[in-house]
Amino acid sequence: MRDLDETSITDEVLQAISGTPDPRTRQISEALVRHLHAFIREIEPTQAEWEMGIDFLTRTGKMCSDVRQEFILLSDTLGVSMLVDAINHRHPEGATETTVFGPFFVEQRPEYPLGGNISEGVEGKPMYVSGVVRDTAGKPIAHATVDSWHSDDEGHYDVQIRDHLAMRGKFRADEKGRFWFWSVRPKFYPIPDDGPVGEMLRMQGRHPFRPEHVHFMISAQGYETLVTHVFIEGDRYLDSDVVFGVKNSLITNYKECQPGIAPDGKQMDRSYLALHYDFVLSAEK
Numbered sequence: 417m418r419d420l421d422e423t424s425i426t427d428e429v430l431q432a433i434s435g436t437p438d439p440r441t442r443q444i445s446e447a448l449v450r451h452l453h454a455f456i457r458e459i460e461p462t463q464a465e466w467e468m469g470i471d472f473l474t475r476t477g478k479m480c481s482d483v484r485q486e487f488i489l490l491s492d493t494l495g496v497s498m499l500v501d502a503i504n505h506r507h508p509e510g511a512t513e514t515t516v517f518g519p520f521f522v523e524q525r526p527e528y529p530l531g532g533n534i535s536e537g538v539e540g541k542p543m544y545v546s547g548v549v550r551d552t553a554g555k556p557i558a559h560a561t562v563d564s565w566h567s568d569d570e571g572h573y574d575v576q577i578r579d580h581l582a583m584r585g586k587f588r589a590d591e592k593g594r595f596w597f598w599s600v601r602p603k604f605y606p607i608p609d610d611g612p613v614g615e616m617l618r619m620q621g622r623h624p625f626r627p628e629h630v631h632f633m634i635s636a637q638g639y640e641t642l643v644t645h646v647f648i649e650g651d652r653y654l655d656s657d658v659v660f661g662v663k664n665s666l667i668t669n670y671k672e673c674q675p676g677i678a679p680d681g682k683q684m685d686r687s688y689l690a691l692h693y694d695f696v697l698s699a700e701k
């Protein structure tokens with residue numbers, strides 16, 4: 417293992433890791449070396465560019481904390497998160513499509529009864545959200561757990577600007593798989609772009625926006641947990657989502673509703689938007 421050069425070094429590194437005992441670790445290590453070396457051969461970085469790359473990754477790591485995961489943002493904005501999602505969710509025909517989880521889910525989210533209002537005092541256009549959770553045969557899934565979270569009408573999540581949780585909640589669907597709750601309309605928003613990922617986006621001439629959406633995570637015993645969003649027709653960023661998460665089947669429209677008795681029997685003295693989406697879970701593998 418001496419006098420290695422541009423042409424011989426890759427095989428030598430592959431040889432060095434060929435004894436990795438765990439087969440999956442060996443496969444991953446070998447692929448990483450092959451692709452990394454091919455990348456370097458393709459771009460032929462200067463020493464200064466190599467240092468810039470190391471500095472970028474170092475700062476990406478240093479930006480990470482309990483409430484900020486810059487490496488996931490990097491994965492999201494390079495399309496890697498959606499590629500991993502696609503590979504892991506080759507769902508049967510008919511199941512609701514998945515999309516990115518995102519960094520704004522909170523484990524300690526509040527639980528609400530059906531019909532509860534998760535806006536917790538945040539101002540905005542009232543939004544009535546409802547849907548039915550079914551299996552791929554069309555049978556309602558009784559008592560499915562439905563989690564939802566979204567931004568306010570200026571595109572901020574509670575955890576970004578507020579001292580209390582809002583616009584997020586956990587519900588238990590009824591015996592017919594139905595759920596419904598109240599909140600306020602979200603808005604398109606920029607992903608956190610004050611770190612290395614934001615720098616990268618600017619260098620690539622890209623905007624940091626995601627189209628308006630409501631997140632859902634739906635689970636039930638015996639089914640794959642569904643992580644997805646519902647997007648709104650007409651949003652200006654549907655065709656340029658910075659994290660590549662939009663799927664046609666997840667886009668729907670609000671229904672404009674006038675003051676009066678809402679579907680859950682609530683008397684509304686203001687107009688409101690109704691967002692209805694039915695979800696289909698695939699059976700656990």
Ligand code: BEZ
Binds near residue numbers: 492518519520607659
């Ligand atoms: C989100 O939708 O919450 C999100 C997803 C990926 C990156 C940033 C935010």
Ligand code: FE
Binds near residue numbers: 518626
């Ligand atoms: Fe989001």
